[in-house]
Amino acid sequence: MTAPSPLSAPPSWAAPPFSPPSSPPSPTHHRQAPPDRSSQEMKTASLDAYTASADTWKAETDALHASAETCKADADADAEAKAKAVARTGPGAVALANARIEAAFCWKVLARASRVLAAQPGEPSEASKLAALNASRAWMNGYKGFYSSNYVAITPKIVNDIHKKGGTVLGTSRGGHDTKKIVDNIQDRGINQVYIIGGDGTQKGAYEIFKEIRKRGLKVAVAGIPKTIDNDIAIIDKSFGFDSAVEEAQRAIDSAHVEACSAENGIGLVKLMGRYSGFIAMYATLASRDVDCCLIPESPFYMDGEGGLLQYIERRLKENKHMVIVVAEGAGQDIIAQSIPSSEQQDASGNKLLLDIGLWLTHKIKDHFKSKKTEMTIKYIDPTYMVRAIPSNASDNVYCTLLAHSAIHGAMAGYSSTIGMVNGRHAYIPFYRVTSTRNKVKITDRMWARLLSSTNQPSFLSQKDVDEAREADRLANKPPLPAGANHNVATAFGQSASSSSNGEI
Numbered sequence: 308m309t310a311p312s313p314l315s316a317p318p319s320w321a322a323p324p325f326s327p328p329s330s331p332p333s334p335t336h337h338r339q340a341p342p343d344r345s346s347q348e349m350k351t352a353s354l355d356a357y358t359a360s361a362d363t364w365k366a367e368t369d370a371l372h373a374s375a376e377t378c379k380a381d382a383d384a385d386a387e388a389k390a391k392a393v394a395r396t397g398p399g400a401v402a403l404a405n406a407r408i409e410a411a412f413c414w415k416v417l418a419r420a421s422r423v424l425a426a427q428p429g430e431p432s433e434a435s436k437l438a439a440l441n442a443s444r445a446w447m448n449g450y451k452g453f454y455s456s457n458y459v460a461i462t463p464k465i466v467n468d469i470h471k472k473g474g475t476v477l478g479t480s481r482g483g484h485d486t487k488k489i490v491d492n493i494q495d496r497g498i499n500q501v502y503i504i505g506g507d508g509t510q511k512g513a514y515e516i517f518k519e520i521r522k523r524g525l526k527v528a529v530a531g532i533p534k535t536i537d538n539d540i541a542i543i544d545k546s547f548g549f550d551s552a553v554e555e556a557q558r559a560i561d562s563a564h565v566e567a568c569s570a571e572n573g574i575g576l577v578k579l580m581g582r583y584s585g586f587i588a589m590y591a592t593l594a595s596r597d598v599d600c601c602l603i604p605e606s607p608f609y610m611d612g613e614g615g616l617l618q619y620i621e622r623r624l625k626e627n628k629h630m631v632i633v634v635a636e637g638a639g640q641d642i643i644a645q646s647i648p649s650s651e652q653q654d655a656s657g658n659k660l661l662l663d664i665g666l667w668l669t670h671k672i673k674d675h676f677k678s679k680k681t682e683m684t685i686k687y688i689d690p691t692y693m694v695r696a697i698p699s700n701a702s703d704n705v706y707c708t709l710l711a712h713s714a715i716h717g718a719m720a721g722y723s724s725t726i727g728m729v730n731g732r733h734a735y736i737p738f739y740r741v742t743s744t745r746n747k748v749k750i751t752d753r754m755w756a757r758l759l760s761s762t763n764q765p766s767f768l769s770q771k772d773v774d775e776a777r778e779a780d781r782l783a784n785k786p787p788l789p790a791g792a793n794h795n796v797a798t799a800f801g802q803s804a805s806s807s808s809n810g811e812i
């Protein structure tokens with residue numbers, strides 16, 4: 308499809324074509340009339356002369372205008388031909404075609420919207436164009452909002468200061484992703500761009516919507532915007548919300564440190580969110596520098612015996628008289644399952660519910676020191692939703708703005724993808740790359756080594772564990788093959804596969 312045809316009439320902002328003044332300009336000099344002719348004759352003669360010259364001017368101007376139009380048309384045709392030539396050969400062929408489809412489609416939408424809004428045929432007026440573009444809508448309370456409640460119109464005024472509030476003005480929910488109902492709603496309402504904001508599960512839901520839209524041949528761009536405090540979304544450097552959560556988690560660790568220092572053999576124990584990844588615990592520990600032990604799901608540990616956690620706690624209290632332990636909520640699930648039958652319960656989205664490692668550790672440590680008849684005081688802090696309910700910080704506010712800009716640019720050009728920062732640059736990432744694996748802390752990477760040197764904790768790992776972890780990382784980061792990839796692509800893909808820089812920020 309070619310780019311939308313230029314407007315038939317010049318755009319309203321174009322200056323009207325020059326036209327000479329209807330009444331001849333007053334002469335800039337006064338000639339003395341000869342005494343023998345009547346002044347009226349003279350006036351008529353001079354008026355005729357000016358009218359004739361004005362007509363000449365108009366004719367010349369019209370001719371100039373006509374040639375300008377011709378030149379412009381030639382220039383447009385030339386540019387179009389050049390663009391086509393580039394598009395046929397250059398890598399931008401798909402992007403240009405998409406852009407044209409999108410642009411043509413947008414004009415149609417705008418024209419339709421203007422007819423509705425301004426009840427007038429023909430090209431959209433400026434006001435109706437603006438109104439149509441402003442017809443942004445938000446579906447409330449997550450995916451089920453597409454079909455269980457009406458949308459709300461959002462305007463610049465409504466969203467003006469939402470970045471200063473915690474939580475989400477759109478509301479959220481788990482479960483309720485009915486792909487058919489969602490896409491039916493999108494199709495029935497003539498929506499051509501959908502922006503979906505959320506964590507790894509949300510991105511998976513966005514991918515399902517994209518596949519259904521593609522199957523139906525709809526011209527709808529789907530933009531997935533990653534947002535979760537867990538930072539567990541693959542490929543991207545970090546997720547929006549992560550920095551704010553780390554900042555708040557550090558405050559909980561500071562409180563645990565104060566309490567631990569205020570008691571004989573005081574232990575401050577903090578449990579932090581992050582679901583099955585330990586990024587919040589790792590980065591809050593590095594930020595705080597008052598932590599003696601950080602336990603995350605990705606780094607197994609054991610309690611008893613030589614090199615175990617209880618032995619380390621005893622040693623640390625002897626050295627320092629107090630200590631701070633940070634535990635990610637997903638850590639130690641294998642150990643707890645040995646004493647508490649794993650519930651296998653799930654939330655509405657299918658996420659496995661975690662057993663409470665914080666309470667379990669608190670009781671285990673208390674029982675241990677009681678059995679040793681050693682004085683010890685443990686203060687357990689579980690900030691839970693406080694880490695998530697805070698307004699986003701400055702770093703996340705800027706990141707969020709850039710994500711929004713990138714998402715809109717991509718959707719307006721017709722792309723469907725997850726948007727995110729990869730190695731410091733914003734990128735459009737195919738949904739299947741983001742949804743095929745989860746971002747987890749790599750305990751063989753430098754960042755975890757930096758943590759171990761910061762806390763001086765034992766790695767709780769044998770060489771066998773480290774080798775197994777390296778192999779698991781390698782396999783987890785081998786990019787999945789695109790659907791239907793042939794042998795050559797598979798080989799090429801295998802060669803180009805490089806481990807993503809997850810976990811390093």
Ligand SMILES: Nc1ncnc2c1ncn2[C@@H]1O[C@H](COP(=O)(O)OP(=O)(O)OP(=O)(O)O)[C@@H](O)[C@H]1O
Nearest residue numbers: 450481482483484505506507508509511512535656
């Ligand atoms: N594989 C999937 N296919 C379709 N929809 C999914 C899938 N996984 C999750 N969803 C839907 O995406 C929405 C959000 O998922 P979930 O509750 O797991 O939160 P999330 O996006 O992972 O965010 P967070 O990790 O911060 O909790 C839910 O409505 C859920 O039903």
Ligand SMILES: O=P(O)(O)OC[C@H]1O[C@](O)(CO)[C@@H](O)[C@@H]1O
Nearest residue numbers: 506535536537580581582654695
């Ligand atoms: O809000 P809910 O359903 O209690 O879920 C809590 C989970 O959500 C998150 O905050 C974000 O995924 C996790 O860190 C946490 O485990």
